[in-house]
Amino acid sequence: MHQPIRITDNGLDQQGEKGERDGHDPPRGAASLLHGGDLAAARRLFPGAPEPFIDLSTGINPHSIPCRNCHPKYLPGCRSRGARPAHRGRGPGLPERPSPAHVVAAPGMQMLLPLVAALVPPGRAAVLGPTYAEHVRVAALVGHRVKEVTDIGPLKATDLATIVNPNNPDGRTLGKDLLLALADELRSHGGLLVVDEAFMDVGPAGASLGAEVARRNIIVLRSFGKFFGLAGLRLGFALAPADLAARLNASLGPWPVAGPAIVIGEAALADRSWAEAMRESLGRGAARLDEVLTDAGLEVVGGTSLFRLVQMQAAVELFHHLGRAGILVRHFVQQPTGCGSGFRRARTGGIAFARRLLHFDHELD
Numbered sequence: 001m002h003q004p005i006r007i008t009d010n011g012l013d014q015q016g017e018k019g020e021r022d023g024h025d026p027p028r029g030a031a032s033l034l035h036g037g038d039l040a041a042a043r044r045l046f047p048g049a050p051e052p053f054i055d056l057s058t059g060i061n062p063h064s065i066p067c068r069n070c071h072p073k074y075l076p077g078c079r080s081r082g083a084r085p086a087h088r089g090r091g092p093g094l095p096e097r098p099s100p101a102h103v104v105a106a107p108g109m110q111m112l113l114p115l116v117a118a119l120v121p122p123g124r125a126a127v128l129g130p131t132y133a134e135h136v137r138v139a140a141l142v143g144h145r146v147k148e149v150t151d152i153g154p155l156k157a158t159d160l161a162t163i164v165n166p167n168n169p170d171g172r173t174l175g176k177d178l179l180l181a182l183a184d185e186l187r188s189h190g191g192l193l194v195v196d197e198a199f200m201d202v203g204p205a206g207a208s209l210g211a212e213v214a215r216r217n218i219i220v221l222r223s224f225g226k227f228f229g230l231a232g233l234r235l236g237f238a239l240a241p242a243d244l245a246a247r248l249n250a251s252l253g254p255w256p257v258a259g260p261a262i263v264i265g266e267a268a269l270a271d272r273s274w275a276e277a278m279r280e281s282l283g284r285g286a287a288r289l290d291e292v293l294t295d296a297g298l299e300v301v302g303g304t305s306l307f308r309l310v311q312m313q314a315a316v317e318l319f320h321h322l323g324r325a326g327i328l329v330r331h332f333v334q335q336p337t338g339c340g341s342g343f344r345r346a347r348t349g350g351i352a353f354a355r356r357l358l359h360f361d362h363e364l365d
């Protein structure tokens with residue numbers, strides 16, 4: 001049988017001592033791994049791990065769209081130019097050509113989060129969780145009294161309600177009718193619904209609220225980097241009622257998006273055949289990964305075709321086992337109600353993941 005395990009700042013000790021975490025505490029050494037993809041932090045946590053690290057900790061498509069060479073010499077145009085990628089391209093569920101008056105382009109969705117949260121005067125905010133932690137952090141930053149809730153009910157009485165759809169990390173996707181009804185309830189007292197659609201490019205057809213923003217108290221946020229595999233390009237969008245879009249654009253000021261991001265974004269968003277083929281390929285990759293994970297005795301409880309979520313008691317141990325083997329996955333410390341298990345998320349793809357993963361059982365026995 002394996003020894004009880006104690007996490008230290010340097011990794012994992014095979015000891016059973018008091019001071020052990022229970023299943024709900026963050027693994028101490030992993031506390032710095034707040035977001036996926038932080039390989040520098042992973043190297044500090046797992047100094048002896050073989051290189052190169054295999055990064056399975058993000059939901060970023062590993063098969064990025066090919067980029068044209070483009071030179072950052074020219075200053076991009078102001079807001080109207082920055083809005084063109086979203087205007088000219090389409091994602092699932094987005095209107096054929098969203099009017100530029102409703103589109104805000106920014107250097108990544110993350111940059112938009114505090115600006116969107118600040119559109120509402122400080123008040124009651126709630127985020128449907130567990131989810132991407134930045135929404136709670138940012139709402140508090142701009143002065144809201146914010147809580148993470150696990151049910152849609154408490155969102156109705158707030159001034160700012162945020163839902164990630166499909167959700168990160170469990171892939172939960174709420175139907176359009178439910179969200180529109182929530183927006184109506186919020187509107188009755190001046191509340192705003194923010195829907196983070198970072199992963200909607202691989203979500204169910206027709207689930208996006210992108211086409212609804214013109215008429216309603218809804219802001220839809222889209223990330224370019226995940227599906228197109230170009231997170232480092234830093235490009236994201238808000239689709240918003242025209243008055244709110246104007247306020248967001250005013251906050252961002254001129255030249256919000258780099259020239260190369262505009263050129264690459266325009267070309268990528270217009271390439272519908274790449275997107276369709278990629279959606280299929282990611283779906284096949286996710287099915288393969290599920291087989292690998294299931295064969296390894298893991299229970300896949302959710303995800304999208306860009307990441308999978310498994311649930312297990314020994315999540316922390318597996319996180320460290322894989323880390324020492326040079327494979328970075330995410331460990332989630334938040335639990336659904338009443339569940340004592342930890343979670344991990346793995347990006348789809350990667351036979352190396354499978355081979356190394358399969359040694360885990362032996363090490364625990």
Ligand SMILES: Cc1ncc(COP(=O)(O)O)c(C=O)c1O
Pocket residue numbers: 059107108109110111132164168196198199222223224225231235236
């Ligand atoms: C749900 C969710 N929303 C937003 C973001 C930020 O996206 P971007 O890279 O466009 O800033 C992330 C990044 O991981 C995310 O997971």
